[in-house]
Amino acid sequence: MKERQHVTRLTTGLLFIAFAGFYIVFIVLSSSSIDWRGPSIWSTFTSVGNNFAAGHDYFLWRNDGSCHLYFEFGGRVYWDRNETENFTLAGIDGQKSVCLDPGLAPPPGMCVVYSFGLSDDWSFESAMAQYGCDVYAFDPSLQFPKMPNNSQRINYFNIGLGTINTKKDPRGWKMATLTSIRKYLLHSYQPIDYLKIDTGGDEWLILEHMLQDGRSLRLVKQISMEVHLLHSARLHYYRNLTQRLEASGYVRFFSRQNPWMKNAYELAWFNVNYSSKSQLPVAIRADGRKEADLMVNYKLPPIV
Numbered sequence: 001m002k003e004r005q006h007v008t009r010l011t012t013g014l015l016f017i018a019f020a021g022f023y024i025v026f027i028v029l030s031s032s033s034i035d036w037r038g039p040s041i042w043s044t045f046t047s048v049g050n051n052f053a054a055g056h057d058y059f060l061w062r063n064d065g066s067c068h069l070y071f072e073f074g075g076r077v078y079w080d081r082n083e084t085e086n087f088t089l090a091g092i093d094g095q096k097s098v099c100l101d102p103g104l105a106p107p108p109g110m111c112v113v114y115s116f117g118l119s120d121d122w123s124f125e126s127a128m129a130q131y132g133c134d135v136y137a138f139d140p141s142l143q144f145p146k147m148p149n150n151s152q153r154i155n156y157f158n159i160g161l162g163t164i165n166t167k168k169d170p171r172g173w174k175m176a177t178l179t180s181i182r183k184y185l186l187h188s189y190q191p192i193d194y195l196k197i198d199t200g201g202d203e204w205l206i207l208e209h210m211l212q213d214g215r216s217l218r219l220v221k222q223i224s225m226e227v228h229l230l231h232s233a234r235l236h237y238y239r240n241l242t243q244r245l246e247a248s249g250y251v252r253f254f255s256r257q258n259p260w261m262k263n264a265y266e267l268a269w270f271n272v273n274y275s276s277k278s279q280l281p282v283a284i285r286a287d288g289r290k291e292a293d294l295m296v297n298y299k300l301p302p303i304v
Contacts, residue, residue, distance in 0.1 A: 058239060059227065059265040060255050067099040067253035067270060073131070074124030094121045096196055096224045097254040097268045098128075104221055104270050106193035108132030114181075116161040117198035117226075122148045124196065129153035133193065136185060140173035161199060163209040177209065178216040190219065191274075197225040207241050211248065221274045223250060229263040242267075249273060 075095030111133035118139040125135045126148040134153050140160040162175030169175050182188045197203050210216040250269035258264035
């Protein structure tokens, strides 16, 4: 009898220790104090090759809890036009997630937003302008852009985001790098509160160029990018670029599959260097003059 009680106590003790260990591991992994600068837990995805299901899971992953408050700005309602008598709501598209945590939230009246890719949907740009940001919108494919009513804070440029500066690419579009555009707008030393990239498949070459450049993203607080997994054979390449971005200090706080495109995903990151209440100091040129002082008669030279 005593031997049976001893075995029962020993078994209960072992189960308690196992449960306690599992609970501690769970708490550690769930803690918001995780080192965002460390290697991504998804770095093991390099071992799965180009498995598309695994790629889907990878791009749906987000760092839950990294942003305590985010809001989706913009979005346009789409209707199912297959219904001949009564249009039914099909969904909303075009909205972008913005983290509103201290240090990351765009300060109304002082914030700067860059938006690349419009498709004549100005809902996000209009919402950010109404919020109080100066919005710089770029899309070389629009011949007659339909500016929103509250366009006082929106500046449109018939220029696309690219990897080189050119007056005419194979599509006949004027393209420029992010570094050149920031220099053109006298923003080289000013933090960009939000950078939206929705360029319909060109985003991977653009991201690779910006990562190689090393300067383009240094003063960008948040990035929203619609990524397209157009080629299953290049999943490793897509994953590698995403991991490089996140290894450079960007935390993925939002992810969602685009309901309108099977292989497209909406992702958003924040720059961990801005993720506290203290802001980085305003950058000043080596000669001590703020970049705004360099503007002469408010006339800007051409980018290319």
